Amino acid sequence: MEQQSLARRLIAKPEFGPFVLLLVEIVVFTSINPNFLSPLNISNTLVFTVELGLIALAMTLLMTAGEFDLSVGAVFGFSPVVMWTLFNQGILPLELAFVAALLLAAFIGFISGLFVTRLKIPSFLVTLGMLLVVRGTALFVTDGFPQRTWNAGDQWLATVLVGDLNVGPFRLYMSLFWFILVAVIFWYILSQTKFGNWIQASGGNPGAASARGVNVGRTKLILFMLCSAMAALAGIISSIRTSAANPNSGTGYELEVIAMVVIGGTALMGGRGTIIGTVLGVFILRVMRNGIVLIGVPGLAYNIFIGAIILGMMALHYGLERRHQAGT
């Protein structure tokens, strides 16, 4: 009896569906192509996964507070351009250029947040506008050309951010460590802290929250800044790893990131969020992208599978939510 109710409680968790899906993906891909679980493939998959994952983690907090940010892909492309331009022109040393790029990204989030919280404009419209402004600026200042990054090799900052190390047969990048660290910190913030309670309340019922003295506007503003800064960090990490700061990079990432978050079980309209679910969502999409290529499905078919996953997972989450509302 106890056992059964425990199993039932596990199944009712929003993370359960994504967890099963991820297992199914891994089992199916491995059974078709055993190379799927080879150290080389795992290492390759992890590299890019965690870069998008960093944005998805921050987006989870923002979406739990009831907002989202469509400009993260643009910031992902823009921030490395800023950093490398400042550095290459000899204006700032790399460390300061890095800090400046993060601050500028946080400022972009701050402006979006102001529009949303003060002018009460939906975040869809505000961040869509911001996407165009930021991407446009990146293209304008670079004339559309990538920035040089190849003198990054001997910089300690580059080593700390994306230095690689071999653990047994696996080749791991430092970015994986940052992803794990950020996931743990954000999980802690969302589920254990007072601020986390405010995040959930701001998304769930902003009127009730502010009547209780929760500063809903400031909570959202902080999260907009955090989300934008994380997009900048991810973009910079990516630029160092690929040795290119391309003003076009990150195009379309905002939708992939939001898909990762909602597949994991975070509510699009706010109030309910799960960091563990987002970690699963991140891996579900990246494993799918890697896996279907590996088993010989043309890469162009990728979106069909992603779309199907989103639809299936939404049906599951909303079904669970309704049962939850009904109190069963």
Add this chain to the structure above:
Amino acid sequence: MTQDLVRMENITKFYGRVQALDNVTFNVKEKEIVGLLGDNGAGKSTLIKVLSGAVPSSSGSIHIRGKKVDINSTTDAIANGIETIYQDSALVTQLSIARNLFLGREPVTGPGILNRMDHAKMNQVAGDLLRRVGITKNIPTTTPISALSGGERQAVAIARAMYFDSDLIILDEPTNNLGVAETRGVLNFVRNARDRGHSCIFIAHNIHHVFQVVDRIVVMRQGTIVADDIDPKKTSVEEVELVITGMSDEELAAATV
């Protein structure tokens, strides 16, 4: 008689050119449950909104225990010990009972920088509160509000007001959409709150519910108070209905034909 807890003096409120409140003076005493009655548009909602900081009055003043206070927002009202409980809007349905009870005033434990909520304390106090307000069923305090019935939600909101020492708890239609047993529960919660020293303003369309719980009935009509000291023990429901509609028996009979 006991002293006035809250006194609203000469409150007038215009919405554009429409006058919703006309020089209303209204008081609630310590440990008193006041039933506020009136037809739709009589002005009772506006009066409550002024008191709870949701809308500003056009003129007039509010005094708490004889001291004039400024209430310009719901936060001001809560800081002055006035808690308003609307049907559903006061709680975050996704959050647990304990998290709702302490929302905005979460106790923290450990080093300040960790900002960690004291879950143990929250759950323990929440459990005590639910019993104090009169919930007999054993509900885990980690249950999300969405899994609770309408009556239980009211109980959580009332419990929160009691815990944070709200002197005055305003209940706006607390028994709407509730079943018979649930309604009885909510009326009990209100009585418990009064017995523990809280005053209440009770607004409900169902006059019978009001009669079961209040100490004094105040009736509003067309933006003014037309009766402010009706004793429910000495007055019949029908008599109060007449005051609410402002019609004599014959007029009422003619109007309902």
